[in-house]
């Protein structure tokens with residue numbers, strides 16, 4: 698099978714502005730040349746923002762800081778930023794601050810349905826042309842008792858994840874079902890990203 702990454706190509710370089718190992722892994726599914734240049738934007742948000750505005754603004758902020766730095770160095774690329782939050786009845790849950798916070802979040806999420814929002818922003822570093830969208834997935838969590846929650850937290854998995862769980866790991870055992878894009882929950886909705894790349898002339902597949 699031909700591997701486009703080994704061939705001379707006309708695709709613009711994708712630059713993923715993210716420290717997330719999940720996003721770094723997922724973006725390769727599109728079989729495009731990718732560089733990773735994490736942004737260290739602060740994630741303070743306006744409490745009046747709706748969930749979709751929160752993830753779109755944070756995704757834009759992450760992409761923007763890397764796009765600006767590349768432009769200043771005279772380097773191009775389509776810079777991609779993303780942000781994921783969990784929303785339970787109008788309350789936004791980000792990453793837990795500590796284990797007690799994770800316990801509180803998982804106790805609230807168990808036996809309930811919540812929504813996961815991921816915002817995706819693309820900025821052409823040289824032209825500044827930008828595009829931002831979001832996607833929403835509903836997740837039904839199974840009933841969990843305090844012992845199960847404590848054991849899950851002891852696995853260490855919740856600590857760097859919005860809502861204190863990872864559907865792609867041991868957290869899969871906490872989830873009854875989802876409605877919407879699975880990859881959106883993991884932090885990078887691939888089909889949305891593919892749609893957005895079309896605007897920049899990239900057709901995948």
Ligand SMILES: Cc1cn([C@H]2C[C@H](O)[C@@H](COP(=O)(O)OP(=O)(O)OP(=O)(O)O)O2)c(=O)[nH]c1=O
Nearest residue numbers: 715716717780781858859862863864882883884
């Ligand atoms: C709900 C859920 C979230 N997550 C992760 C995705 C994101 O990495 C993280 C939410 O934090 P984000 O602030 O969106 O991303 P990040 O800080 O990890 O990375 P960066 O800002 O550098 O791009 O939660 C999972 O991995 N699985 C899940 O099931």
